[in-house]
Amino acid sequence: MEEIIENIADPEMRSQIEKVASFHGYLSTGAFAGIQMLNLAKKVLGASNKDRLFVTCETYNCLPDPFQVLAGCTIGNKGMKILDHGKMAVTVTRRAPAGSKVKGVRVMLDPAKTVRYPRLHAWFMKTKNVPHHEAISILISAGESVYTYKILDLEVPEKPRKEIAICGCCKESFVQKGEEMLCIACLEHSL
Ligand SMILES: [Zn+2]
Numbered sequence: 001m002e003e004i005i006e007n008i009a010d011p012e013m014r015s016q017i018e019k020v021a022s023f024h025g026y027l028s029t030g031a032f033a034g035i036q037m038l039n040l041a042k043k044v045l046g047a048s049n050k051d052r053l054f055v056t057c058e059t060y061n062c063l064p065d066p067f068q069v070l071a072g073c074t075i076g077n078k079g080m081k082i083l084d085h086g087k088m089a090v091t092v093t094r095r096a097p098a099g100s101k102v103k104g105v106r107v108m109l110d111p112a113k114t115v116r117y118p119r120l121h122a123w124f125m126k127t128k129n130v131p132h133h134e135a136i137s138i139l140i141s142a143g144e145s146v147y148t149y150k151i152l153d154l155e156v157p158e159k160p161r162k163e164i165a166i167c168g169c170c171k172e173s174f175v176q177k178g179e180e181m182l183c184i185a186c187l188e189h190s191l
Helices: 002-006 011-024 029-045 064-071 118-125 132-146 184-190
Strands: 053-057 080-082 089-094 101-109 147-155 163-166 173-176
Touching: 002 011, 002 132, 011 029, 011 064, 029 064, 029 089, 029 101, 029 132, 029 147, 053 064, 064 080, 089 147, 118 132, 132 147
Parallel strands: 053 080
Antiparallel strands: 053 089, 089 101, 101 147, 163 173
16 A cells, blocks of 8 residues: 555645545545545635535445545534435535535546446445455546546525424433424433
C-alpha cells in the first residue's frame, strides 16, 4: 500500500489518503473511491476547500468516511445524510439555507464502466477476492473514467421543528417528532 501512495504525484491526494486511512482505520477501496468521488463532485460544482458541503451517501459502507474527514460533512453537524441503499453513490451540494434551490451532483461508481477493468469490476461485484491495494491502484489509473455523474437541481428541505419533552415513563428528556408523550425507547418497550 505504501508503494501505491508514494507513486501518487499529487501531494493533495497523498494528504487526503493519509487522513482517510487514519480516520477509517485503513485505506479501503471504498474509502478511496469516496476520495475520488469527493474530488470529482467538487470539480463539477466548482467548490473549493473553503466551501461548506452537504452530502447524501447511498451506503453505510466506507463512503461516508472520506466526506466526514476531508469535507467536514459529518453526521453530528448534519452535513451528511446516509441512505441505506447499498449503492456506491453520493449526491453533493453546497450547504444552503432551508427552502433555497441548490445545484447538486450525483456521482456513482458505474458498473457499466468498471467492466472495462475486470479485476476492479470483480472487487465491485464481489465475485472475486481482490486485495485493496490492487483495486485501489486500478482506481488510480482509471481515474474519473469509472464514474458517472449527473447535475441536479435540488431544494434544501425545511428543518423540522425541534421540541423537547420529558418522557411520561422514564422521565428523561427527548426530542419530539410529533406530539408523542413517550420517548421512542419507552414506546418500543410498551408495544
Ligand atoms: Zn422514556
